[in-house]
Amino acid sequence: MRDELYIDGTKVDMGESGVSLEYRSNILTDISKIVSNFSYTIKLPKTKNNLRLIECAHIPSAVSSFPYLPHVGTLLRDGVQIVDGANVVLMSVSDTIEIALSWGNIQGFESILNSDKTLRDLTELPLSGAWSYWWKLRTPDMDHPMVNYGFNDAEEGVWYHPVIPVSELMRQIATDNGISFEYDRESVLAEIRIPLLTKNGSPEQSEECSLILVPNGMGNSSDSGKKILFERISVSNYFFSALLGTGAGGSFTAGVINNFVNTKYSVSWNLTCSISGTIPEELYLVMSIGGTEIMSASPYSINGSKVAFNLNGTTDIVGKYGKIDGNIEFFIKGLQDVNVVYELSGDMTLAPDSEVTAYDGDGYNNRYYHIPNLPDIKQMDFLKAITAMLGLFAVPKSDGTGIRFFSFDTILENKSKAVDWSMKIVCAYYGDLPRTISYSLNGFSKNNWFRYKEDDTVKGNYDGKIVVESESLDDERDVITLPFAACDYSGNMVSIPLYSYNSEGKLEMNDIEPRLIYRSGNDGTIASFKELEWGTLLSKYYSSYQDIVKHPKVISEYLRLSPVELKELDLTVPVYLRQYGSYFAIVKVKTKENNICEVELLKI
Incomplete structure (x- = not known):
């Protein structure tokens, strides 16, 4: 096995050992905890070529920007390019020059992960526009669906509030951060809407x-x-x-x-x-x-x-x-x-x-600005909430331009594309038994709760849970608590108690937690919430997921994978092992010497 490494297009002198890589699928991991594919520390010899490449940064008096700037790495193994566009970091210099690689464009998330920017920091809403006219809307429309906001029909000076599709917000977050998103279940994202429940103006x-x-x-x-x-x-x-x-x-x-x-x-x-x-x-x-x-x-x-x-x-x-x-x-x-x-x-x-x-008069010719009235929620918390609701996980897009949000169902549907790794197993002993097998997944408990944010105005219980049948686990944990509160019903209408009447019969505006609704009806003018109750979400989007995690089996094996197979590795496609007559989802691949890889697999 021969590794060749290029940094900023310049070939570096390699040491005796090869480069150990780790591929991570981030399956069963929420978006705020995903990590890039990465290399373990690579130790390069202190040759003249390598010292020139790092601009002699090993000398304290040297004026070098190399340790502080991003660099691009390309790795070839036996002449096959298996990593391209990697982020190269100079870690330290001692007897050797120590560097590390990360790739897969998860690093494109860094500006979101490490930022305190909220939805109100979006630069624009190209579909909904910057504002809409704020008038006495007595007939709901697609952008102002019917919701019981707490005011009487005859009340003057009150309006149905605008709603914004979450798909538009997710698209703009990607644009503002210079990456792209690709989704399973994109049509559902367009129907989930955020009502704008404040009357803030804008600069x-x-x-x-x-x-x-x-x-x-x-x-x-x-x-x-x-x-x-x-x-x-x-x-x-x-x-x-x-x-x-x-x-x-x-x-x-x-x-x-x-x-x-x-x-x-x-x-x-x-x-x-x-x-x-x-x-x-x-x-x-x-x-x-x-x-x-x-x-x-x-x-x-x-x-x-x-x-x-x-x-x-x-x-x-x-x-x-x-x-x-x-x-x-x-x-x-x-x-x-x-x-x-x-x-x-x-x-x-x-x-x-x-x-x-916002204006509180007759409403004509008066603007209601959208972005200042979005919920004051961090962009990462918003992404985490929406992907959790739809059971989506993140992997780098194959073209290296961004992130793909895929569902567990996608892995099952890709069984027809499964790669047969049966002949790749390096057997340590006789018998068709895995090297190791475990029966639990990190971070799971018996009762795994999915919750909405508490709000005193919400009377019903819309939380749900996934049960893992293992007495060795802790009793319960909260998988996620959304930054949104649930919605009750008033008759057949979604109820969001934004307004109420005081003891003198005067209408007042209430301070309530952000909400989500689902646009329904043949013309999209009616708001619904039944589709967003956690019981419904878990049943619809976590069905196969629940079957897997209820009785999980995780095995690890040593497999011999060629550079071409590493180059073409698709973490959303399962593998088949004839020895066990089963399909497996890839959890992790760690390369060792001589094309040997330590692989962690989840039985599906």
């Missing part, structure tokens, strides 16, 4: 809804001070409406109307004006909402009759149903009747904070 909304107000004159005095008027301007019909006032010369914008719930506003204004007469000692530029003073600034400069104010900051939470309700207006407070204000200059920017919540 795009904030920027789009910012207003520039140009001061033009003064209105009448009041207890709040002398009102500042602005030029008539075009304003966002989504966020603000102009409140008109009158002054010398005609009608002007006297302020704006707040139409949002629990909204913070940022103000940036350097105002310069002239004030006739004696300038009062206590003088303020005031922002008022609903007659309540929210923000103020005293003059930072007085030069003769010229007075300059700097009003900057973010308001407390205000809104139509929030802490304060009313029109947003601006005053100069502290003026006397004899004072006249003129020569106003300095445009004022008024913008919603980036956390602005």
Whole structure:
């Protein structure tokens, strides 16, 4: 057996021993714990060629970036390329140069595994779009299926919420991280939907809804001070409406109307004006909402009759149903009747904070942004949840571009493609008996629970379990608890209690855990949950899996596998061993010397 190794296209000098490789199928492993195929430590001699390749990184004073940059490895065995595009890591240098390889593009998951990015960090939703119109939708449609959200049919100002297909989210996670996903059961993924159960805005909304107000004159005095008027301007019909006032010369914008719930506003204004007469000692530029003073600034400069104010900051939470309700207006407070204000200059920017919540008015021409209203769930936790629900496991795609999510059923269906390894077994003794056999799988207990997240608003029990009949195991464990809560039913309709009525009969929005629904009905406008109960999921997608793990048999053997067979190894295709008259799923293959491999197999 002769190994040849190339790093970044340069052939390295090999030592006397070959390269030991390990192939992992990741079968029965959740997506957050999968590992790449890898080599054990490869010890290279410290030849001139090898030292030149690592840029003399063994010398402390050397300026070398080699240990800190990714490198590409290719491994040939007896002239056959069995590993290509491997990730090469320089581990250490002592008497030898120690490196390791990993391949199979599981490393493409690293940006997801090691990231705290949530679904709200997705860059776009190309199918659903960035937003939809937020209006009084009385007739459900495919993107707003019928759900009992807790409001009466006659309730004004309440809408069926949009839903997003999980297949679209999974596709975008892959795109954002530079990999690709391929799925078994892809059609099912398109029918599982996430209802958007919040009313969050977005930075795009904030920027789009910012207003520039140009001061033009003064209105009448009041207890709040002398009102500042602005030029008539075009304003966002989504966020603000102009409140008109009158002054010398005609009608002007006297302020704006707040139409949002629990909204913070940022103000940036350097105002310069002239004030006739004696300038009062206590003088303020005031922002008022609903007659309540929210923000103020005293003059930072007085030069003769010229007075300059700097009003900057973010308001407390205000809104139509929030802490304060009313029109947003601006005053100069502290003026006397004899004072006249003129020569106003300095445009004022008024913008919603980036956390602005969605419009709660008549709804027409108002946008509901999708990404900010996705559940605040880590992308990896989301992938783990969806693949667990459908009984999917991960392997590298054969073309090296990403990940394939396959089901246990796929291995069974591939029996027709099974590879006969009967003549490959290296027998250590007489008799058709495996080298070793065990009767349990790592991480399993007697009762293996699959659960939904707890939520006080959910009354039913929608969890399920897989039973392994072995008295030697622990009593129970939780295989997974989804980051979603289950859904009850109200009559024949899925119930998500997003709204409720208080003691005064007023509608309130509740803070509840994220949900999943299944789109059903001939036209896809009806939400269902029966398909997503764990009992249904385990029965439908874990049937063959349960049969295997209930009485597992795992054997290990030494087999002689050629470089060509290693190159063509497909971990989703089972192998057949005539000695035992059985098919087996490949769990692990570890190469040794002289084409001998230690193989771990699960009887199917």
